[in-house]
Amino acid sequence: MPTRAKTFDSHYPVTGDAIGTFPIHTDADVRVAVAQARIASDKWVALGFRGRKKVLLAWSKLLMERIEECTALISMETGKPVSDAKLEASLAAGHLAWAARHAQEVMRTSHRSPGAVMANMSATVERSPVGVVGVIGPWNYPIFTPMGSIAYALAAGNTVVFKPSEFTPGVGVWLARTFAEVAPFSNIFLCVTGLGDTGRALCEAHVDKLAFTGSTKTAMVVAATCAKTMTPVVLECGGKDPVIVAHDADIKRAAENSIWSSMSNGGQTCIGAERIYVVESVADEFIAAMLDAVKNIKPGEPGVGNYGPATMPKQLEIIQSHIKDALKSGGRAIYGGAKSVKDPYVEPVILVDVPEDSMAMQDETFGPTIIINRVKNVDEAIILSNASRYGLGASVWSKRQGKKIAAQLHCGMVAINSTISFAAVASVPFGGVKDSGYGRIHGPEGILEFTYARTIVRARFQLPITFTSFKRTAGNDKLIIKLTRLLNGRFG
Structure with missing residues (x-):
């Protein structure tokens, strides 16, 4: 049989x-x-x-x-x-x-x-x-x-x-x-x-x-x-995508978009927000806006929750270990915490003041969690954003500095005053650098x-002087050198 x-x-x-x-x-x-x-x-x-x-x-x-x-x-x-x-x-x-x-x-x-x-x-x-x-x-x-x-x-x-x-x-x-x-x-x-x-x-x-x-x-x-x-x-x-919130950001819009980016699809988005660097002068206002934006977000089955369960069950252990590590290393939970992991769901978690060397800041969490850290200025935010081994996407919130900040980020894609918008634009490439991979779709x-690529070079007519021949003379060689020096790539 x-x-x-x-x-x-x-x-x-x-x-x-x-x-x-x-x-x-x-x-x-x-x-x-x-x-x-x-x-x-x-x-x-x-x-x-x-x-x-x-x-x-x-x-x-x-x-x-x-x-x-x-x-x-x-x-x-x-x-x-x-x-x-x-x-x-x-x-x-x-x-x-x-x-x-x-x-x-x-x-x-x-x-x-x-x-x-x-x-x-x-x-x-x-x-x-x-x-x-x-x-x-x-x-x-x-x-x-x-x-x-x-x-x-x-x-x-x-x-x-x-x-x-x-x-x-x-x-x-x-x-x-x-x-x-x-x-x-x-x-x-x-x-x-x-x-x-x-x-x-x-x-x-x-x-x-x-x-x-x-x-x-x-x-x-x-x-x-x-x-x-x-x-x-x-x-x-994967990615550990940063969000930079400058002093001139639209705070409410930045918060609403960041909550969605980090928690939609249960946080199971490679280009979703995982860490936020907010300039100190607007940090309190931004954190308050984040807490306001998250208060009515909850997981549940389709038709009930804003997002669903962990599709891959073993991801729950990773999410919980990151939350615990962040808290153990000195971070604070201002919304949810380690007990927010309730198989098969993870309730929203917002952490603040998490050390940069913690596992929660270094590795991809892939869950509905977000870390907010304060920075002195945008320059510090850029340095910390680039310190990651990942380089997939990023989001920048600034009314006047968006392009300048984006140009300094070591990643494949940046959304300015929006979130993951680059994925929806079919005419632009998608992909990352460093441990986020290579190649583009x-x-x-x-x-x-x-x-x-296939290169095809065809002789349209024959020159009186043949360079590709054993009959090439010393005079031919001198001419080639002279022309190369004279032209220096000008007409290439």
Whole structure:
């Protein structure tokens, strides 16, 4: 008798009840999926920009037509409010449409100046899709985040094999099923499900590029695994995103946005606020505004709470350990505290005066907590913001100094007088530096990330002097040196 495939369940985080059963795809299954995607790759490329645009726009339209179905599934697998799931799905569909409409323009052949010495040459740079892209997605935003890789890779002409998080496999399977409804042929976008070993198998399956979203610790393992097969990677990892509140900030708006940034989705947002540096002169006013903004915020199941439970149960231990460490090291809780962790929920927690070297300030908490520390001035806030090993996003609140402050922050994205707004703008790149990863999704950079450059230099006519020949003379060498010194890159 044939051996039955192993399976795993996804669960409703509010109750822990199983809500779906999915296959654990083996190494062999993943290799087959990649092979199928590779066969389909040539046909997908041959469809051209117009053909792919038509397919992807149809998919975007279908996602919006099925948004109720989609968001119910997201809410069930993550526990987040349906409203939040709708925002996530809408943004994902928007990014998909943007990538479809702009891929041709972004990948247009670029004509370059050959320089005066090589004036007889025509120099161009073409962009080609890498081939098959593997995507390993997260559980906190199971459609929006992976779509930042999937949409841009597909628009560039690649086929995709997607491995969703084991906490949200249903969303990944649903995405692949809806794409199949508009696809002109099969195996353009495939989904494989499973646990960590399935992700490892995708890293080892000789895809042409792999995009991963998750913790920095796991990203290091992914990068090391991919390095064995020389597979390039895009890594979007965690953050310890700072908020800077200057003396001229709109205090009430800064507080309301910071509470939402730190606590929406249960704080399970890599670009959410985790630490706030507020200038001393407005600190009391800001803290009072934060306390006012948080007083009616509470967790609960969809339809009840402002945010849901911890989607990944083991995160509760991390959140509680950070709160306890902050208090033990000298910080104070002015709203909530260690007892706010009540499985499966974490009630809002606001901490102040937490030492910079504490675990709560150094490591990503990924929960509905926020730390507020006072600083003498904006310069000190910038120094402390940059002291982190992370460098994903940041938020700056200032009526007159926003751009100046933003330009000095060591991170990939900054929102001025807003919060995480950069994620919603499809035309700008998304990604971090330092331990927050490398590579970019979204925007033109997100399309180019899944391509490679091909340089083509063509002789338009032959020069009387041949430089690339064994017949080159000493006089030729002198001429080359003379021209190089004279021109000095002026006409390159």
